[in-house]
Amino acid sequence: MTEGKQSCRPDTLETTSGPTPCSFTVTRRDFLRTNAGAVAAGMMTGSGVATLVEPEAEAASQAQTPVSSPMAMRKVTLDIDDRKHDVTVDVRESLWETMNYKLGLSSSNLGCDRAQCGACTVLVDGRPVNGCTLLSARNGRGQKIVTVAGISSGPGVRGLHPVQRAFWLEGGFQCGICTRGFVMSTYALLERNNNPSREEIKDALSGNICRCGEYAKIITTVEKAAAEMRGEAVAYTAPLVGLEEAEDTAAPIGDTASMGFEFVTAMGTIEQFDELALELQQIPGIVRVSGTERTITVEWDTARLDEARVRQALTEAGYPVRP
Ligand code: FES
Numbered sequence: 001m002t003e004g005k006q007s008c009r010p011d012t013l014e015t016t017s018g019p020t021p022c023s024f025t026v027t028r029r030d031f032l033r034t035n036a037g038a039v040a041a042g043m044m045t046g047s048g049v050a051t052l053v054e055p056e057a058e059a060a061s062q063a064q065t066p067v068s069s070p071m072a073m074r075k076v077t078l079d080i081d082d083r084k085h086d087v088t089v090d091v092r093e094s095l096w097e098t099m100n101y102k103l104g105l106s107s108s109n110l111g112c113d114r115a116q117c118g119a120c121t122v123l124v125d126g127r128p129v130n131g132c133t134l135l136s137a138r139n140g141r142g143q144k145i146v147t148v149a150g151i152s153s154g155p156g157v158r159g160l161h162p163v164q165r166a167f168w169l170e171g172g173f174q175c176g177i178c179t180r181g182f183v184m185s186t187y188a189l190l191e192r193n194n195n196p197s198r199e200e201i202k203d204a205l206s207g208n209i210c211r212c213g214e215y216a217k218i219i220t221t222v223e224k225a226a227a228e229m230r231g232e233a234v235a236y237t238a239p240l241v242g243l244e245e246a247e248d249t250a251a252p253i254g255d256t257a258s259m260g261f262e263f264v265t266a267m268g269t270i271e272q273f274d275e276l277a278l279e280l281q282q283i284p285g286i287v288r289v290s291g292t293e294r295t296i297t298v299e300w301d302t303a304r305l306d307e308a309r310v311r312q313a314l315t316e317a318g319y320p321v322r323p
């Protein structure tokens with residue numbers, strides 16, 4: 001067979017010299033010299049069939065090409081925890097990346113980033129999936145995305161979903177990196193079957209890995225969460241002492257406001273964020289804090305605080321935010 005010889009439609013390809021206008025010859029050297037990737041991209045995107053291009057012309061065209069091609073960007077509306085987020089995403093961007101880097105939602109953890117550990121598990125239309133390998137561009141068509149932040153019913157211990165409460169009070173974790181993923185896989189299981197056998201629990205959690213090896217306690221946790229969801233009385237290994245009473249005597253929360261801010265200087269590690277969140281939660285009127293190394297979302301009681309006071313608190317804590 002003649003090397004690189006192909007037949008073609010004369011109206012879709014430029015031709016090089018050849019016996020007929022409907023054929024052209026590409027040697028392997030030509031192919032590599034003229035950027036095999038461009039040929040493949042043309043085929044994949046249906047943007048036309050690549051033609052042989054002189055190196056100088058190719059360099060000039062690359063110099064004018066923006067780094068992010070509009071072809072690679074999509075506008076989507078992500079429905080996360082019952083809130084709609086309009087965002088422009090790269091078609092190669094994972095849901096975890098969009099949530100953390102663009103939306104400031106840090107309610108799922110990243111472990112392996114390779115669809116192997118389940119730490120990033122979220123639910124899409126009720127099914128547990130790995131947010132690290134799910135493309136955001138394909139999840140803006142009305143799919144319901146749910147994270148651990150979306151399953152509690154209110155503030156405080158009493159607002160926690162039984163699955164969240166069970167993981168906490170039964171100690172179904174050690175370092176906690178895997179916990180949000182286990183919570184979401186457990187939630188998905190118990191929403192469809194609140195009386196699973198041990199085998200069914202193991203099967204439902206088979207996509208989640210705990211590097212601390214807390215499997216025995218995790219399975220007990222799931223069993224206790226299931227019992228609570230069936231309405232049975234449950235005795236946890238480490239029940240809360242005093243905290244629920246403290247919630248009862250705490251000042252009631254009135255209307256709240258929530259706002260996202262971007263730090264002037266990004267934090268070095270997410271552990272710094274945890275320290276900042278703890279500090280802010282000591283301030284009367286701060287209701288909830290979430291965020292990443294780059295952004296923070298603060299919810300506050302409008303009867304006690306306003307935006308200026310929240311900004312001031314962030315500055316005093318050493319993390320000023322952009323106007
Ligand atoms: S971080 Fe997604 S599966 Fe490990």
Ligand code: FES
Nearest residue numbers: 174175210211212
């Ligand atoms: S608690 Fe550490 S990885 Fe599971």
